[in-house]
Amino acid sequence: MPDAEPHAPAGPTVSDDTPPPVQPNKRKRLFLIFAAVIAVAALAYGLHRLIVGDRWVSTDNAYVNAEVAQITPLVAGAVTAVRVSDTQAVRRGQVLVEIDPADARIAVAQAEAQLAQAERRVRQTLATGSALGAQVTGRQADIARARARIITAQADFERAQIDLRRRQALASGGAVSGEELTQARNAFAAAQAGLGVARADLAQANATRGAAEGERAANDALVRGTTVATNPDVLAARARLDQARLDLARTVIRAPFDGVVARRQVQVGQRVAPGAALMSVVPVTQVYVDANYKEVQLADVRPGQPVELTSDLYGDDVMFHGRVAGFSGGTGAAFAVIPAQNASGNWIKVVQRLPVRVTLDPRELAAHPLRLGLSMEATIDTKPR
Known part of the structure; x- marks a missing residue:
């Protein structure tokens, strides 16, 4: 009778390579460590947000x-030179653009001539005031002479009147001839006319003096309280000269500060108007x-x-x-x-x-x-x- 085969084990066969099962306590420790790491990270993040993050x-x-400075001209004219280009570094006061100064120089010459004319007119007005003062004095002398002539004419008139009355009284008795009476009457009429002329001369002298005083007052109103340098006409002419010189100086455009040129848009020969953008600094x-x-x-x-x-x-x-x-x-x-x-x-x-x-x-x-x-x-x- 053959030998019986050995019986197989009742349970599953365990290989030697299978790791041993993890113990429950070890698994719990791993979870606790992981939770602790998360808690520490959250705490660190919270502290960072609290202390540094916020x-x-x-x-x-x-x-x-x-x-940025927009370089724009203040006067019109043709551009004669452009001294800079894009990306170029410039210093404050450096010349950027030059505009034809011919018109501005002519304006300066005209303003200088107008200033000289204004000063001459003021000096002439001052001299005229002195002359008008002398005229007023002369007219006062004319009035004095006219009054003296009136006194003389008045005396001649009174003498002729008395002589005429005397001859008229004597003419009734035949003591005075008709010719003498006629001469007395003519002398009286002449004296009366002379008195009227003397009075008219006095009135004319007074009127002439009034006209001279009015002219002197009008002349004094132009220069009263001023000199040649402070006269309004001279000041206005000097202001025009200053404006012309300023326009001449503005034909040379300079950098307002240190910087770099950007967006240059101007070329030589181009005619520019006030306010036109030439470049930026x-x-x-x-x-x-x-x-x-x-x-x-x-x-x-x-x-x-x-x-x-x-x-x-x-x-x-x-x-x-x-x-x-x-x-x-x-x-x-x-x-x-x-x-x-x-x-x-x-x-x-x-x-x-x-x-x-x-x-x-x-x-x-x-x-x-x-x-x-x-x-x-x-x-x-x-x-x-």
């Missing part, structure tokens, strides 16, 4: 800006940054707080430092060409951005120049120590 507000919506040593922060970031931002900035031009290796100078008067949407009409009824709230002006350290700008429109990243420390 202290700094950042934005990458920031750009370099400056008070950017003050690269006086640029600032306009950082557009969200309105929810600005609760703790105040003027004077320090700002750290980096530029895409230099990267994170160059750090700029500045200060908050102030806030814009309105958001970008408020100053848009077509402002949002939130009262139309179809409105979705959009977080607005408010430009914050940040001034930069001039020494850092000198070491690492910036240009208008460059992108910046600005971080404000709202709680400086």
